Amino acid sequence: MKLVRRTAAALAATVVIAGIVRLRGTGGVPPRRGGWREIPVDELK
Amino acid sequence: MRVTVIGMGAVGGRVIDALAADPDVESVLVLHRQPDRVAARAAQWPDKVQLRQGGPGQPASSGRLARARRPAVAPGRVPPSEPLPRSGRAAGPPGLVPLSGRAAGPPGRVQRSGPVPPSGQAADVTVIAEPAAVRRSALAALEAGSHVVCPVDDPIDVRHLLELDAQARAAGRTVAIGTAMAPGLSCVLAAHLVPRFARVEEIHVASLGTGGPACARRHHAALAGIAIDWADGAWRRRAGGSGRELVWFPEPVGGADCYRAALPDALLLAPAFPECRRITARLEATRRDRLTSWLPMLRRPHPEGMVGAVRVEVRGWNADDQPDVRILGAATAPAEVAAAVTAVTARWAGAGRLARLGAAGLAELVEPTGKFLADVTRAGVPVSLFEGAGS
Numbered sequence: 001m002k003l004v005r006r007t008a009a010a011l012a013a014t015v016v017i018a019g020i021v022r023l024r025g026t027g028g029v030p031p032r033r034g035g036w037r038e039i040p041v042d043e044l045k
Numbered sequence: 046m047r048v049t050v051i052g053m054g055a056v057g058g059r060v061i062d063a064l065a066a067d068p069d070v071e072s073v074l075v076l077h078r079q080p081d082r083v084a085a086r087a088a089q090w091p092d093k094v095q096l097r098q099g100g101p102g103q104p105a106s107s108g109r110l111a112r113a114r115r116p117a118v119a120p121g122r123v124p125p126s127e128p129l130p131r132s133g134r135a136a137g138p139p140g141l142v143p144l145s146g147r148a149a150g151p152p153g154r155v156q157r158s159g160p161v162p163p164s165g166q167a168a169d170v171t172v173i174a175e176p177a178a179v180r181r182s183a184l185a186a187l188e189a190g191s192h193v194v195c196p197v198d199d200p201i202d203v204r205h206l207l208e209l210d211a212q213a214r215a216a217g218r219t220v221a222i223g224t225a226m227a228p229g230l231s232c233v234l235a236a237h238l239v240p241r242f243a244r245v246e247e248i249h250v251a252s253l254g255t256g257g258p259a260c261a262r263r264h265h266a267a268l269a270g271i272a273i274d275w276a277d278g279a280w281r282r283r284a285g286g287s288g289r290e291l292v293w294f295p296e297p298v299g300g301a302d303c304y305r306a307a308l309p310d311a312l313l314l315a316p317a318f319p320e321c322r323r324i325t326a327r328l329e330a331t332r333r334d335r336l337t338s339w340l341p342m343l344r345r346p347h348p349e350g351m352v353g354a355v356r357v358e359v360r361g362w363n364a365d366d367q368p369d370v371r372i373l374g375a376a377t378a379p380a381e382v383a384a385a386v387t388a389v390t391a392r393w394a395g396a397g398r399l400a401r402l403g404a405a406g407l408a409e410l411v412e413p414t415g416k417f418l419a420d421v422t423r424a425g426v427p428v429s430l431f432e433g434a435g436s
Contacts, residue, residue, distance in 0.1 A: 019336075028291035034433025036295045036374065044419040044428065 046395035049074045049168035049191065051182055052175030053083040055257030055349045056196055056225070059384030060172055063424065064391060065090040074168060167191055170391045176259045180205040183220055184212070192218050192394040196225040196387045198263055200273060203228070203309035210404040220404035224390045225260075225383035226375075227252035227326065227355050228310045230426070232408035233386070233417055234357040234373040235314055241371055242361035245321045249360075250310045251292040251303045253329035254353025256380035261346030268330055268338035270307025275315040275324035286335050290327060294354035295376040295429040303327035304335065313406025353379035356431075372431035385424035389417060 046069055050061050053075055064070045073094045077083050080096045087096040171186035173179055173195045179202045183193045187209065197203060206222045213220045223229050231250045239245050255261040272283045288305040310326035318324070330338075337343060356374035363369040375382060390407065393399050400412040411417045418428050 030291065030300050031293050031431075031433075034431055036429040037432050038427050038429050039418075039422075041419045041422050044415045044422060 046070050046170065046392075047072050047074070047168045048391060048395070049076060049171045049186070051076045051171065051173050053077050053086065054174065054259060055380035056260075056383045056387065057172070057174030058083070058086055059380060060174055060387050060391070061087070061090070061094060063384060063388035065093045067388075067392065069392070069395075170194060170395045172387060172391055173197070174387070176202075176263075180209070183209060187213055187216050187218055187220070190216065190218065192391075192399075193220040194224050194387055194391045194394060195220065195222055196229060196383045197223060198225055198228065198260070198309060200270075200307055200309040200312060203312050207312070207404055214403040217402055219394055219399045219402050219410065221390045221394060221399065221407060221410055222404060223309060223313050223406050224387040225256070226254075226353060226379045226386070227308070228313050228406055229386045230375060230382055230421065231310055231326075231355050231357050232313055232317070232406045233411050233414050233421075234355070234375075234428070235359060236317065236408040236411060237414040237418060238357065238359040238371045238373060239318060241363075242359065242369060243364045243366070245318060245359060245361040247323040247358075247360040248314055248318065248321055248325075249358045250308075250314075250324075250326040250355070251290075251294070251329070251358075252308075252327075252353070252355045252379075253292075253294055253298060253301050253303070254379045255346075255350040256353075256378075256383055257349050258346040260379065261350065262342065264306075264328065264330075265334070265338060265342050265346075267306035267308060267328055268304065268334055272305035272307060272326070273309075273311055274305070274326075275311045275321070277322055280311075286330070286338055288327065292327065292329070292356055293431075294356050295374040295431075298352065298354040298376045301329040303329045306330075314408055317406065317408035349378070349380055351378045353377060353382065355382070374429050374431065375426055376429070377426045382426050385421050385426045389420045389424060392420075393417070 048064050048070055050057055050073060053061060061073055061075060064073050075087055075094060075096045076099055077096065078098065080098050084096060087094045167189040168191045171191040171193050173182045173193065179195060179197055183195060183206055186193045195206060203222055206220055209220050223232065227250055231252065235248050255264045268286050270285045272285050274281045274283060283305050285306045286304050289302050291300055292303045293300050304327055306328040308326040308328060311324040314324045354374060354376040356372065358370065358372045360370050399410045401410065422428055
């Protein structure tokens with residue numbers, strides 16, 4: 001019974017930690033240089 | 046030019062408005078399962094727009110039948126057992142992806158009655174802006190002698206349509222696949238950037254936002270599906286919702302985390318750029334989207350998403366043999382982008398301006414890309430260039 005409880009606790013902890021890791025943080029950093037410029041129609045031709 | 050439009054949702058309605066306002070378009074026949082629901086909107090163009098119940102390849106009021114005959118695959122999920130060709134070109138005609146056995150009915154049994162207006166003249170172009178029975182609709186339109194324009198974003202639908210390449214060539218018609226924001230504008234942006242390189246190594250597509258309710262359901266399903274990337278000459282399957290990457294979209298959208306998802310961009314770009322080593326597509330998602338992607342949608346999708354953006358990054362080597370990065374994007378509501386790209390594609394198809402016959406994505410069909418992007422910009426979707434990202 002003790003083994004079952006420990007296994008269940010370990011699984012629960014794994015799920016919680018995996019969920020936190022999956023949901024938190026960001027996928028990188030913003031660009032440090034450059035920016036967007038709208039292209040006029042004449043330039044596209 | 047006579048046009049048939051199937052479906053009148055967030056995208057279809059705008060396509061109809063754009064085409065009805067075009068002096069080169071003689072008539073627009075709208076096929077809808079419940080015409081009463083859209084009669085008021087169609088009545089805005091009483092001289093040009095006719096409304097009829099039904100859709101190509103299906104008799105009137107048989108919408109349920111059409112749904113029942115869809116391939117037995119959940120939207121956005123590509124079964125791991127299905128073979129993908131090692132190369133789009135290696136499988137035969139460019140872009141042809143074998144999905145035999147999962148087709149929605151044999152080609153020869155499709156009724157011809159759909160895209161033929163009551164006058165008896167077949168439409169020059171058929172726009173399929175309806176997510177159900179796309180392949181059957183496309184087949185019926187081809188058999189009636191019409192070019193086909195499909196703003197689809199489901200990988201299964203895209204693969205079914207790519208299989209129509211031989212039939213479309215034999216019929217002397219074009220099936221333009223994925224004429225939405227991504228795929229669609231993303232394919233044209235990639236094709237516009239590639240000639241700037243001596244050698245292209247990587248193409249990365251990212252998109253944000255959804256159009257109408259059908260698009261929102263696809264977004265939800267895509268995050269739980271299997272992403273298909275092109276890597277080193279082979280298809281690579283990765284779990285949807287993985288591979289988080291912060292992507293900087295044009296203003297006013299800015300930065301957003303994007304993830305792998307069941308998106309068809311690589312399926313359409315790989316045949317167009319077989320020399321490219323790596324092609325990926327990512328989709329913006331919130332933490333709640335990722336957490337709940339494996340569940341049914343917890344609430345009804347919104348009528349239309351008003352914020353959207355697409356970004357295409359191409360990496361390679363320039364003429365001086367130096368590494369180079371070029372990025373194009375657009376930030377407009379997805380349904381507006383999809384409608385603008387679809388309407389321009391329909392005009393180009395009707396005027397015989399698309400680059401080749403057969404079934405393919407816009408990266409293969411649009412030439413010159415600059416003129417196409419100029420037409421899209423005039424339709425209200427400005428294109429932006431990210432400056433300062435080069436080597």
